[in-house]
Each structure stands twice: as C-alpha cells, then as structure tokens.
Amino acid sequence: MLPTLLLVAHGSRDARFPATAGRVRDAVADALPGADVRLSYLDLNEPLVGDTLDEVTGDCVVVPLLFAAGYHQKVDLPAIVAAHERPGRAIMQADVIGEFPLASALADRLREAGVNAADGRTGIVLSAVGSSDPSADQHVRRRAIELSTLLNRPVEVVFATKLGPREHRLRSAIRRLRAAGAQRIAVSPYFLSAGLLTERVEAALDDHAPGSLVAGPLGAHRDIVDAVCHHYWAAASADRPTVQESATTVSVNAATFVARA
Numbered sequence: 001m002l003p004t005l006l007l008v009a010h011g012s013r014d015a016r017f018p019a020t021a022g023r024v025r026d027a028v029a030d031a032l033p034g035a036d037v038r039l040s041y042l043d044l045n046e047p048l049v050g051d052t053l054d055e056v057t058g059d060c061v062v063v064p065l066l067f068a069a070g071y072h073q074k075v076d077l078p079a080i081v082a083a084h085e086r087p088g089r090a091i092m093q094a095d096v097i098g099e100f101p102l103a104s105a106l107a108d109r110l111r112e113a114g115v116n117a118a119d120g121r122t123g124i125v126l127s128a129v130g131s132s133d134p135s136a137d138q139h140v141r142r143r144a145i146e147l148s149t150l151l152n153r154p155v156e157v158v159f160a161t162k163l164g165p166r167e168h169r170l171r172s173a174i175r176r177l178r179a180a181g182a183q184r185i186a187v188s189p190y191f192l193s194a195g196l197l198t199e200r201v202e203a204a205l206d207d208h209a210p211g212s213l214v215a216g217p218l219g220a221h222r223d224i225v226d227a228v229c230h231h232y233w234a235a236a237s238a239d240r241p242t243v244q245e246s247a248t249t250v251s252v253n254a255a256t257f258v259a260r261a
C-alpha cells in the first residue's frame, strides 16, 4: 500500500486560494494513480491538517504546498505532525515544494502574461510572501537570481508582508529596474494562488506603476505537480525499512518517475 499523500496548503480568506489548491490536488491525483491524495490547510480553510491526520489511519507523507522553509514548515507543521504520531504508523513531512527548480515555471507564467524572452525592455519584480525567518527570504532571493539568469535581465524581489511605509520597497524596486532600462514592469508572483497578498502587491503596483503586467500564480503548473511527486517519493522511500513491500513498490515507482521527468 502506498502511503497517503497529504498536501498541506496555507489557506486564505480569498476563495481563489482553496479553488487553486483543489486543482493542484486533482492534478497530483492524476499523476499518482493508486495513491490516496488529500488536501488540507494550516489555517483559514477546511479541512485543517490535524483533522485530516486524525482520519488517515496508515502511513502518510505530508507534502507542504509552501515554497520556503519558514515558520510554517519548521515550527507549525512539525508540531501538528508530532501531535498525531501513533504507534504503528509513520507520518513523514516532506521538503517544501520550493526545494524543486521552479524558475522556468515562473518564466512560463510570465510568457503567458505576454512577456517574451526577447523583450529586454520589461523589468521583472518577483513577489513573494515574506517570512520572519531570514533563510526563507534568502530562498526567494536565490530563486530571483535563477529567474534573472534564465531571462537574462534584472529581477527585483518584493515581499508582500514587507512592502514598507507607502510601499517604499516596491517603489525602489521599480526605480532600480527603470534605471537599468526597463520601460515596463511585470510582476512574477512566487505564490501558489491569487489571494489577499497578491492583491496587495497588485494594488500597490496600480498606484506606482500603472499599466504593468502581472503573471498568474504557479497554481497547478506541471512543475508544481512534479515537485509534489518528487518530494512524495523522496520522503516515502526514506521510510522505515520494515515496510519491505511498500518500499519496493515505492522505489520502482520512483525510478519510473525519474525516467519520465
């Protein structure tokens, strides 16, 4: 028996968030026939992670639909997982999906919004949530460097929870891009879904750089699905060696997955 795959998304008061997370779940379930794929939330939507862990009886791999290992991945989720450990079953918390290469998925979303590779006149702002954990913000800055390398143009980072007074961080990002020759600004949201925080960045952009392009969030991009599958197999195959039969199944499938990827 394959372990249950429990996706954990952040949650939002914005209805687009659970709708998007649901599409990700469906795409993952299509990619993993034979696995029980479920979706839960840390907050603000239902079911909550803890309630789903109460329902799941067998082994379970928890895959966080988060990009950076910040507070939620390091503190919040491990505490919930620990509170649900029972003798005879394993709950494995996988890496965040941001540990998988996602710069080209961001570039795809920009292309869909009308930014083409040859157009060097568009300056890119990578927007992300922002964390109290400096290593999470550092992760976002590394992603921006990858995107900048891929698109061969400068990429500035802004954090939605840290725009500053009168959004001065967004304004200085725009100023730097213009100084480097940008005639138009495009935002690349390093977000799973549209939500209150993407909205906040867009509202600020309307004030400070009207007419800018905004790419779609990553949502059910193929690379997000691949990231989930990859982390699921990695966590499942690091499982206890006592589950001999399922370990074999898992490694066969992992090989298949690698061959396909």
Ligand SMILES: C[C@@]1(CC(=O)O)c2cc3[nH]c(cc4nc(cc5[nH]c(cc(n2)[C@H]1CCC(=O)O)[C@@](C)(CC(=O)O)[C@@H]5CCC(=O)O)C(CC(=O)O)=C4CCC(=O)O)c(CCC(=O)O)c3CC(=O)O
Pocket (backbone or CB within 6 Å): 010, 011, 012, 013, 014, 017, 065, 066, 067, 068, 069, 070, 071, 072, 073, 129, 130, 131, 132, 133, 136, 161, 190, 191, 192, 193, 194, 195, 196, 197, 198
């Ligand atoms: C709007 C709001 C909720 C509301 O008030 O309704 C909201 C919404 C969302 N957060 C999301 C994700 C994350 N949020 C954090 C962290 C924090 N989030 C916080 C607040 C708020 N977050 C409210 C705004 C209050 C304000 O103005 O500041 C902080 C300040 C305090 C707190 O959470 O209490 C704390 C920062 C400091 C700290 O780290 O402590 C991390 C980072 C981490 O885990 O470390 C991630 C994972 C990022 C990743 O994936 O890496 C997503 C999903 C985004 C997506 O689509 O991907 C949404 C959905 C949406 O935007 O609607």
Ligand SMILES: [Co+2]
Pocket (backbone or CB within 6 Å): 129
């Ligand atoms: Co938050």
